[in-house]
Amino acid sequence: DAGVIQSPRHEVTEMGQEVTLRCKPISGHNSLFWYRQTMMRGLELLIYFNNNVPIDDSGMPEDRFSAKMPNASFSTLKIQPSEPRDSAVYFCASSSAKRGYNSPLHFGNGTRLTVT
Amino acid sequence: AQSVTQLGSHVSVSEGALVLLRCNYSSSVPPYLFWYVQYPNQGLQLLLKYTTGATLVKGINGFEAEFKKSETSFHLTKPSAHMSDAAEYFCAVNRNSGNTPLVFGKGTRLSVIA
Numbered sequence: 001d002a003g004v005i006q007s008p009r010h011e012v013t014e015m016g017q018e019v020t021l022r023c024k025p026i027s028g029h030n031s032l033f034w035y036r037q038t039m040m041r042g043l044e045l046l047i048y049f050n051n052n053v054p055i056d057d058s059g060m061p062e063d064r065f066s067a068k069m070p071n072a073s074f075s076t077l078k079i080q081p082s083e084p085r086d087s088a089v090y091f092c093a094s095s096s097a098k099r100g101y102n103s104p105l106h107f108g109n110g111t112r113l114t115v116t
Numbered sequence: 117a118q119s120v121t122q123l124g125s126h127v128s129v130s131e132g133a134l135v136l137l138r139c140n141y142s143s144s145v146p147p148y149l150f151w152y153v154q155y156p157n158q159g160l161q162l163l164l165k166y167t168t169g170a171t172l173v174k175g176i177n178g179f180e181a182e183f184k185k186s187e188t189s190f191h192l193t194k195p196s197a198h199m200s201d202a203a204e205y206f207c208a209v210n211r212n213s214g215n216t217p218l219v220f221g222k223g224t225r226l227s228v229i230a
Contacts, residue, residue: 004159033217042222043160043206056217091159104150105218107159 002026006092006108014116018080021111024073025094033105034067034077035091043091049075082115089113118143118209122221130229135179135194137224139207142188149190150208150218151181160206166190177201202228 005024013019025032033048047057052069060067064083069075079086089112093105123138141147148167152160164175171183177200181192190207204225208218 043220045217048217093159104162104165105152105160107161109157109159 004092004094004106004108006090006111008111009109010112010114012114012116013082015083016081017115018078019082019086019113019115021077021090021092021113023075023077023092023108025075025092026106027073029094029096029106030072031095031103032069032075033093033095034075035093037089037091037110038087046077079113082113084115087113087115118147118219120207120209120219120221122205122207122224124224125222126225126227128227128229129197131199132196135192135197135201135226137192137205137207137226139181139190139192139221140188141190141207141209143209148210149181149183150210151175151179151190151192152206152208152220154204154206154223156203163192163205197226197228199228199230202226 004026007022030051034046036044036046044059046059047067048055049069052072065079067077089110091107091110093107095103095105119142121140129135150165151163153163154160163179164173164181166173166183174180179192179194181190183190204223206223207221210218
């Protein structure tokens with residue numbers, strides 16, 4: 001099992017540019033979560049999907065943020081246009097919803113985004 | 117709504133000393149409780165979880181936590197700290213209806229001094 005795979009590991013971009021973060025969940029997991037981690041705000045849930053359907057996106061900070069899950073093995077988080085305050089580590093996590101949301105979350109290693 | 121409060125953003129202990137990381141939760145229904153650990157430049161990993169049954173839960177790397185309903189606490193302990201335990205630790209809570217994602221605390225950074 002390769003675990004949750006995120007790409008890229010690091011992304012440096014200029015303000016105003018579009019940024020796309022990618023995630024491949026663990027095979028067989030049908031819940032997927034996007035989190036953002038900063039020193040100031042800690043770990044924030046941005047959006048989560050169940051069976052590829054977005055369930056709750058109330059954590060998405062602004063309309064500049066969007067997320068998709070076109071199939072069970074792939075999800076993207078897009079920021080357009082990016083701003084310096086978007087600089088953070090973005091984590092993707094997956095779990096098996098068949099066992100309820102008390103199932104452990106499996107995290108990827110994150111994408112460190114720096115917007116200059 | 118559920119929430120967790122982790123007391124102390126940074127805890128420092130000597131190698132071999134007791135580790136105690138504090139977590140208090142708020143939940144209107146019986147909770148599921150979790151501790152996760154994050155090593156530098158990595159994602160979070162599950163240390164242990166409480167769902168039902170025995171209130172003392174043992175996890176990986178010698179850690180354990182005790183669910184105390186009367187104190188609404190789920191403190192994490194380890195009898196003897198190792199240098200490799202230096203990391204950030206997160207407490208998390210979920211409703212036992214299992215319909216909502218985890219709510220994480222802000223984390224406690226553990227430093228171990230040789």
